[in-house]
Each structure stands twice: as structure tokens, then as C-alpha cells.
Amino acid sequence: MKILVTRLLPPETQARLEQQDVELIQWQHDQAMPRDTLLSWVQGVDGLLCLLTDRIDNEVLDAAGPQLKVVATMSVGYDHLDIPSLKARNIQIGYTPDVLTDATADLTVLLTLAAARRMKEGIQAAETGEWREWRPTWLCGSQFTGKTLGVVGLGRIGEAVAKRMKAFGIHRVVYSGRSRKIEAETALGGADHVPLNELLQVSDYVAVCCALTDETKDLFDYSAFSKMKPSAVFVNTARGGIVKQDDLVRALEEHKIAGVGLDVTTPEPLPTDHALYRFPNCVILPHIASATMETRERMASMSLDNTLAALANQPVPYGV
Ligand code: DGY
Numbered sequence: 249m250k251i252l253v254t255r256l257l258p259p260e261t262q263a264r265l266e267q268q269d270v271e272l273i274q275w276q277h278d279q280a281m282p283r284d285t286l287l288s289w290v291q292g293v294d295g296l297l298c299l300l301t302d303r304i305d306n307e308v309l310d311a312a313g314p315q316l317k318v319v320a321t322m323s324v325g326y327d328h329l330d331i332p333s334l335k336a337r338n339i340q341i342g343y344t345p346d347v348l349t350d351a352t353a354d355l356t357v358l359l360t361l362a363a364a365r366r367m368k369e370g371i372q373a374a375e376t377g378e379w380r381e382w383r384p385t386w387l388c389g390s391q392f393t394g395k396t397l398g399v400v401g402l403g404r405i406g407e408a409v410a411k412r413m414k415a416f417g418i419h420r421v422v423y424s425g426r427s428r429k430i431e432a433e434t435a436l437g438g439a440d441h442v443p444l445n446e447l448l449q450v451s452d453y454v455a456v457c458c459a460l461t462d463e464t465k466d467l468f469d470y471s472a473f474s475k476m477k478p479s480a481v482f483v484n485t486a487r488g489g490i491v492k493q494d495d496l497v498r499a500l501e502e503h504k505i506a507g508v509g510l511d512v513t514t515p516e517p518l519p520t521d522h523a524l525y526r527f528p529n530c531v532i533l534p535h536i537a538s539a540t541m542e543t544r545e546r547m548a549s550m551s552l553d554n555t556l557a558a559l560a561n562q563p564v565p566y567g568v
Pocket of ligand 1: 322
């Protein structure tokens, strides 16, 4: 059996990978594999362990050939995989749910606090000498106590974000999404399923925690930002494609919202001259929500389990 792994994995899983009785082809770098290398190296493999930076579409699947049994992505998001084509070809699909919930929820809260408490401006003021004395209203932001959190997509991560923010004093949680999540509502001690428009109007903090799909692409456009409170903070740790970025720039220019925290953008990396970096109230991180060593090691390990199971003609343990 031959497997292609498109990146060096975290150390424990890398060691386990190297012990496997398979023919291993691996991009031994900590940068994404170039597309033409992927198309060439994937030929004839039985398993493909990839990352969210690899677009796996019909071109890759044609190049791989009909023996390909599994595509296992080291991510919970799978918008980079052409799911209908994989299913049509009976190729098993593995992903890494649950293990990154805590790390991602932690970072969502961090970004919300950073934007709400004007952390970027504070750091800049301290570092540039603009910090001269304590002033009663200088760099005042907003606090969670008694406020409303709007979660767009109350899945595993959305629920974990709401749980954390309730501990910080959030009074009401509202959420939008296709269906009501009764179990999550109970676990949170109450949360209201509302239409997106209502969520935008009533929320002090809006956290995007949904998957990128045809339905959620560009969901946050100028009209959506215009419906939010001018004091509201918007945070996206899901996928950049859920936000129309030019519209976000316009909304910030027009002070439609008070602060923004982004861990995901379009494209990634976001070019250093992008307009979004100009706003002191927009905190941008380089897609690191799941970046704890524990989580990344677990994600890699699950991806390897998925790959090996499929090669042994077993169902993948963590399948899409
Ligand atoms: C995922 O796994 O989809 C995350 O975006 C990575 O942090």
C-alpha cells in the first residue's frame, strides 16, 4: 500500500507514521505542497493524508487513479474537499471532529475579548509611548456582563464558545442555523434559536462558528454588518469565505460595528498591505485557532487512524 502525506506531521504522529508497513511518500516540509507536485506524487497512491491547504478536486482524483481508497484531512473543516466527487468514486473521507473544539473555542473567546477590550490599540499605545497617564475613559471597551452573544452555527465549537462566554457573564445566548439544537440549549441552560436578522440586531457579540457551505458563503455582507449594533463585536474563527471582506472593510470605515476579530481570511495568508490591517479595532490572527500542540498532535493521529483503517478495508473511524 502506498500513501501520500502532504506535510510533515507533529512529532509523535510523524514517528508513528514512519513505523507503518506502507510505502510512504511525504512532502517533508512545513509549507504547503505545490499543486503540480501534488498532482504528480498522488499518482497510484491508495491513501491520501492531506491538510486544509490542499484542494482535493476531480483533477487530483483523476491524477491519483481508481485505486485511491481514502482522503483523510487533518482538519475538521472540509470545504477544500470535493465531497460529491469523492462519494461518487466511493472514496472514504476522514476528518478530525471534536478534538479541536476546546482550542478553537478558547481562541474565539480570546479574539472576542481582544476586540471588545481594544487590545490592539492598547499594545500599540504601550509600545509607541502614546501611553502617558491613566485616563478615565481612555481605551475603554465593552464587557460581557449582562450582554447577548449571537452564535452563528451552534455546533460543537459554537456551543463551547457559548459555554465559555456564559462563564464570563453573558446573560443571553441566541443562535442561528438550519435547525434547533435542543441538547445544546439544555447544556447551556437556555439559548434561543432565532433568524439571522434577529441575531444580528440583538447581539452585542457575534461569533461565526459554522462551516463554509454554499449557504454560508458571503453570509456576512454589508447588509448583515449594517444590521448589527454599532457597539457590537464581530468574530470569525470558522472560514474566511463566510465574510465578504470588502464589505467588512466598508462596514469598519463607516463605523457600523465597534470591533472585529478574525482568525480566518480570504486569501490566507492575508497580504500585509490589506486594508483590514489598517483598522486599530480589527485584530487578525493567522488561522491558529486549533494551534495547541495537544490538539494538532491529536488531529494528526486521527488522520493517520483514518488513513490506516481505510487501507485495511475498514470504515474510517472519523468519517464525513
Ligand atoms: C480546521 O480543522 O478546519 C481548522 O480550521 C484548523 O484550525
